[in-house]
Amino acid sequence: MDCFKTEILQPQVQYYEIVDSTNTLAKELVAKGEKEGFIVVAGSQTAGRGRKERSWLSPKGGLYFSLVLAPRLGFESVPLLGLISACAVARGLTALGVRNSKLKWPNDVLVGNRKIAGILSEAVSVGDQTVGVIIGIGVNQNCPVEQMPPGLKWPTTSVIDELGTETSNEELLCSIVNEIDILIRNVEESNSYDDVLNLWRELSSTIGSRVRIHEDDTTIDGLAKDIGSDGSLIVETDEGLIHVLLGDVSHLREQE
Numbered sequence: 178m179d180c181f182k183t184e185i186l187q188p189q190v191q192y193y194e195i196v197d198s199t200n201t202l203a204k205e206l207v208a209k210g211e212k213e214g215f216i217v218v219a220g221s222q223t224a225g226r227g228r229k230e231r232s233w234l235s236p237k238g239g240l241y242f243s244l245v246l247a248p249r250l251g252f253e254s255v256p257l258l259g260l261i262s263a264c265a266v267a268r269g270l271t272a273l274g275v276r277n278s279k280l281k282w283p284n285d286v287l288v289g290n291r292k293i294a295g296i297l298s299e300a301v302s303v304g305d306q307t308v309g310v311i312i313g314i315g316v317n318q319n320c321p322v323e324q325m326p327p328g329l330k331w332p333t334t335s336v337i338d339e340l341g342t343e344t345s346n347e348e349l350l351c352s353i354v355n356e357i358d359i360l361i362r363n364v365e366e367s368n369s370y371d372d373v374l375n376l377w378r379e380l381s382s383t384i385g386s387r388v389r390i391h392e393d394d395t396t397i398d399g400l401a402k403d404i405g406s407d408g409s410l411i412v413e414t415d416e417g418l419i420h421v422l423l424g425d426v427s428h429l430r431e432q433e
Contacts (some may be wrong), residue, residue, distance in 0.1 A: 183214075185364055188214050196217070202297065214245065216244050216350075219235060221387075240316040243313045243314070245309050245311060245399070256407065257407075260377050268353075276288075276339070281426075292317075293339070295314075296314050319335070319346070377404060383401045385400075387426050388410075407422065412426075
């Protein structure tokens with residue numbers, strides 16, 4: 178694709194009309210030797226996944242792809258690649274003309290309080306060695322909400338609903354990957370994720386919101402204060418500050 182303008186990544190795209198999950202397929206191909214920059218794109222998915230094996234509806238018209246990345250600054254920083262990707266999706270949507278894209282910790286992109294995109298990060302190991310990170314990205318692009326199945330678990334929107342016209346999947350794919358490349362380059366040049374974390378804070382709809390944390394069998398309410406250097410959400414609760422890295426977080430206003 179001529180629209181890739183990258184310096185770190187060398188994108189190699191394989192397109193499939195339909196797959197079960199781009200992340201599943203990408204993990205299989207990385208185990209067979211594919212490297213950073215490899216991208217699986219699908220016209221639709223039959224078993225798209227979000228966090229904790231939740232299903233991700235993937236009708237035709239959406240943008241569904243998985244990108245292979247290598248860890249930066251140690252494997253403990255792998256969760257921060259998901260934050261990089263979320264920032265890149267928000268920037269890509271803005272470039273396409275979608276206004277007011279915001280980030281909900283850890284992996285959702287919203288317009289207002291409506292979900293327009295999601296990110297799923299998964300490490301890939303061969304034996305005892307982590308060989309890469311798969312970043313799965315799904316964007317409701319040219320699939321109007323009214324044509325999606327009923328009973329969605331969260332308020333949803335799409336690019337076509339926001340703009341009133343179809344847009345190019347290829348253009349959005351390249352824009353997101355180009356933005357990921359820019360942010361990775363910043364990390365390598367500064368030897369730090371500080372600028373990425375600051376950008377995420379600027380785009381966040383979670384920081385400053387009352388949130389409900391669901392982790393294991395416990396539920397805790399609090400005020401989202403910040404994100405930590407490891408990508409965890411810092412929440413002020415009645416018992417003090419806690420760092421949430423793996424739990425589910427919902428904005429309380431979404432339930433009202």
